[in-house]
Amino acid sequence: MNNCQETIPQLKELVLLTREITPEVKVRDVVELFSKDSSLKAIPVLNQGIFTGLVSRKHLFFKRLSHKYALDLYGNKPVSMLLDDNPLVMEPDRDVHSALERLLDVDPNLETDCFPIVADGRCLGIVSVADLMMQISNTQASLLNRVITLSSRIRDEVAMASKIQQDLLPAPEFSFRGINISAGVMTSSEIGGDFFDYFTLGDKRLGLIIADVSGHGVQSGMVTTAAKASLHTLISMGISTPSELLSGMNTAIIATACQTLLMTCLIVLIDIDKKELCIANAGHNFPYLYRSASHSLEHIQEVSGFPLGFEEESSYREYSTEFKEGDSLILYTDGLMECRNPSGEEFGYSRLESLLLHRYNLSPTELKNLLFERALEFIGSSSSIEDDISIMVVANNG
Numbered sequence: 151m152n153n154c155q156e157t158i159p160q161l162k163e164l165v166l167l168t169r170e171i172t173p174e175v176k177v178r179d180v181v182e183l184f185s186k187d188s189s190l191k192a193i194p195v196l197n198q199g200i201f202t203g204l205v206s207r208k209h210l211f212f213k214r215l216s217h218k219y220a221l222d223l224y225g226n227k228p229v230s231m232l233l234d235d236n237p238l239v240m241e242p243d244r245d246v247h248s249a250l251e252r253l254l255d256v257d258p259n260l261e262t263d264c265f266p267i268v269a270d271g272r273c274l275g276i277v278s279v280a281d282l283m284m285q286i287s288n289t290q291a292s293l294l295n296r297v298i299t300l301s302s303r304i305r306d307e308v309a310m311a312s313k314i315q316q317d318l319l320p321a322p323e324f325s326f327r328g329i330n331i332s333a334g335v336m337t338s339s340e341i342g343g344d345f346f347d348y349f350t351l352g353d354k355r356l357g358l359i360i361a362d363v364s365g366h367g368v369q370s371g372m373v374t375t376a377a378k379a380s381l382h383t384l385i386s387m388g389i390s391t392p393s394e395l396l397s398g399m400n401t402a403i404i405a406t407a408c409q410t411l412l413m414t415c416l417i418v419l420i421d422i423d424k425k426e427l428c429i430a431n432a433g434h435n436f437p438y439l440y441r442s443a444s445h446s447l448e449h450i451q452e453v454s455g456f457p458l459g460f461e462e463e464s465s466y467r468e469y470s471t472e473f474k475e476g477d478s479l480i481l482y483t484d485g486l487m488e489c490r491n492p493s494g495e496e497f498g499y500s501r502l503e504s505l506l507l508h509r510y511n512l513s514p515t516e517l518k519n520l521l522f523e524r525a526l527e528f529i530g531s532s533s534s535i536e537d538d539i540s541i542m543v544v545a546n547n548g
Contacts, residue, residue: 159285161249162242165267165275170194173202173230180205180229181221188387191264194273195233201273203233204266208386238265242274246285253279259320260378263386280402283379287372287406323515324348326356327422328475332514333360333542336485336522336535343370343413344483344538347378351390354422360542361415361458362434362483376406377413377458392417392430393466396458400432403459412457416481418544420473425546427473430466433457435484438503440510442476447507449499475548478514480506485537486521491528501528514543 171180171193184190184207192206210232224232238256240249253262260279267274324331326348333346343363350356361377363370380402384395395417403413416434420427429437431454439448452469473479482502489497505524509517518541525539 158245158247159289160242161240161244161246161267161277161282162274164246164277164281164285165242166278166281167275168193170196170273171205171229173197173228173233175229176226177229177232178221178225180210181225184210191278192266192276194266194276195229196273200271201239201266201268203230204237204276205229205232206264208261208263209234238262239268240265240277242267242269246282246289249277249282250286253282260382263383278383280376280379280383283372283376284402284406287376319345320347326350327353328546328548329356329420329422330514330545330547331358331542332518334518334522334540336525336539338485338535338538343374344485344540345374345378346481346540346542347381349382349385351385351419355390356420356422357385357390357392357395358418358420358479358481358542358544359415360434360481360483360540361413362485362538362540363413364411364457370411373403373407373411373413373459376402377415390419391468392419392428393468396430396432396455396466397464400458400464401462404462407459409459412459414457414484418479418481420544420546425472425474426470427479428468428470429453430468431455432464432466433460435482435487437482438480438506439471439473440478440480440506441474442478442510443474445507445510447503449503473546475546477546478510478517479544480517481540481542481544482521483538483540485535485539486525486541488537489525489529489535489539492530497525497528514545518543 173195180193183193190207192204194201195203195205262279264276264278266276322332322334331348335344346360348356348358359381363373377399380399381395384398389395389398396415414434415432416437418427418429429450433454433456436449436451439450441448453467455466456464487497487499505521509520512520521541529535
């Protein structure tokens with residue numbers, strides 16, 4: 151093994167010890183264990199000391215016991231009945247990059263929040279996906295410096311990081327109970343600092359997020375990876391308000407970037423039944439809201455706070471407003487506003503507002519594509535993009 155390989159941490163360095171149970175333990179007793187310890191992510195199940203499965207908090211409560219009658223049905227049965235048939239298991243000597251690659255192969259949507267480490271049938275503990283992401287982010291910059299003289303290796307590392315980042319983005323088109331979304335990213339380098347995502351909370355609420363890390367390249371790309379991992383970990387823990395999600399992600403970004411990189415971030419939560427959206431903003435570009443009833447455009451500037459990674463214990467206010475049938479929400483990053491034509495003129499807000507008001511009748515996909523096309527036409531060449539551009543169009547079609 152060469153020196154570069156030696157710098158890549160292995161999973162055994164991230165192992166967290168956790169309590170263990172046997173297959174005969176009743177489901178009701180397992181639920182009580184999780185209830186008493188909010189930090190407990192998962193419990194390995196051992197049969198005569200040999201690993202036989204894992205009971206995770208997320209899998210148990212969100213997939214098995216989500217219905218009211220489920221605990222009555224399973225409560226007195228052995229926990230072996232609820233084990234995953236084919237759980238993701240990794241060995242302690244696997245390096246963190248290889249572990250993330252395998253995790254994405256098995257779970258491309260990154261729904262897993264932890265996995266067991268097993269050697270010779272014995273469970274050594276679990277590894278948190280959030281810890282894995284942060285470890286990768288912390289080591290990526292130094293790793294890149296060590297392989298700077300190995301150009302082919304650098305290309306391989308960049309290609310892998312770029313693939314990982316692209317895999318973490320959701321599908322560009324998404325629909326949920328009459329809400330239609332189209333989103334995309336145009337990067338200025340192999341690895342960008344922008345990302346977007348959407349998530350559902352039950353069958354009545356839809357969450358949206360768009361974010362922009364300062365700069366771009368490998369380190370910025372890894373910060374976006376840590377941001378998404380922390381977001382889904384927070385959601386799995388039951389945290390669901392935009393302000394609380396931003397506060398939790400701020401803690402993760404500070405731990406990852408050590409205040410060397412900042413991330414602007416906007417989170418929107420749409421309540422489908424109430425036809426209302428709630429916004430919290432961490433230094434991100436203010437979104438636009440098109441009102442179909444009045445054919446007007448609102449620039450929502452009521453809330454904004456420090457970017458993520460700027461200050462510990464940052465808090466974020468929320469703003470709520472109606473989101474009626476026919477209304478549209480437009481989210482974007484500053485790469486769109488600040489892209490320049492050959493004369494040095496910026497694309498700017500006036501040009502964007504004119505497009506939104508005159509093309510309000512387009513579908514989310516058509517409007518998103520038009521905005522990207524107009525930006526490229528304005529710049530004159532895609533090769534001269536100075537910053538990543540992300541756009542998300544959200545329409546309430548009822």
